[in-house]
Amino acid sequence: MKKTLVILALTIFSFANAQKGTVLVSGNVSFWANKDSDQGSESKYENFNFSPKVGYQFKDNWTVGVEAGFLSSKNEYTYQENESNNQERITKNFSAGAFVRYSKSLSQMFLIYTDLGVGYQNHKETETNSFSTPSTTKTTFDGVYANFAPGLFINIKNNFGLNFGIGGLTYSNTKSDRNNGSSSNFYFNFGQTFSAGISKNF
Template sequence: MKKVAMSLLVMALSFTGAYAQRNTVLVYGSLGATSHKQVNGTKTNTFSFSPAVGYQFDDNWTAGLTLTTESTNVQTSLGKAKTSAFAVGPFIRYAVPLSDIFALYGQFNADVLSGKVGDVNTNGFRGTFFPAIGVNMKNGFALNFGFGGLSFASQKAKGDSESTTDFNLNFGTGASFGISKNF
């Protein structure tokens, strides 16, 4: 029964709003699980959960808070390794209706990062921008299509003098699909 309740919660959090409607609440999120087993016997399992909530204070603008947690377990013939990551931060979204059916929106997330790789703690920040298109269906439901984004992250392990930085630009190479409902 707990699995069914959790599944329903995850499905509810996976809804994303494409059209900003003044004085409404936007709830969205994602859930991910992967498992890889290689020929050499190495097995990797990853689980991620990323909910967000925002307030649509204008016909075009939404502001809110995102949260992300991820855990990875790697098992090899030499032993086990575990990593965990946590991110939290504000987001801002601007939506532009192109017609009664289509809308274009862009969202920027600014996250504070914290993680652990084995026994080593890491801290940092990340900024992400991504555009998407919403197709209005009926009764506040919409289909959403994302097509990549731009991100920059910087993390530093405790005790290290230098940070690790990542820059990603993947417009047109990453695609996503979602269903939304404005509340």
């Protein structure tokens, strides 16, 4: 039986100046957790993510800047009948790069924008197993990323409003410190995820 303990939707805090020659400061903050129980086993999952951005709007429709990402997640698997099978995985991600944003006003109420970001990423995984012989394995991945993410801003009053995102496209290329293994992936979740938050233009 699946039970959801806590689900906090992605919250976006964005403070931006829509005029040329101004500074954009924005960021995404999210926390998500759930709990699954099924026939003597239980799994718990927690995820926290924070992604700030700072940019300079050099033209009315164009902004360039720097971005970063911090993600921490924890997976726990426990078995009531055999605790020696319990497992735990902790993941920590860090990324830093540059982005360019193009925005276009549709009316005084609606504005659409698209962010394109590229940069460096670091991914660390720690797995602990309480088998007959307990063990802990640590793996580090380093590499590059590129992402494309469109969004919609709705102006409620005095440039204060709501941001909405519906996913995008991400490319990731990483190399592991274990046996020099490498991985290259495309993630397409356009129309499959949803984010909502608040925004203020000064």
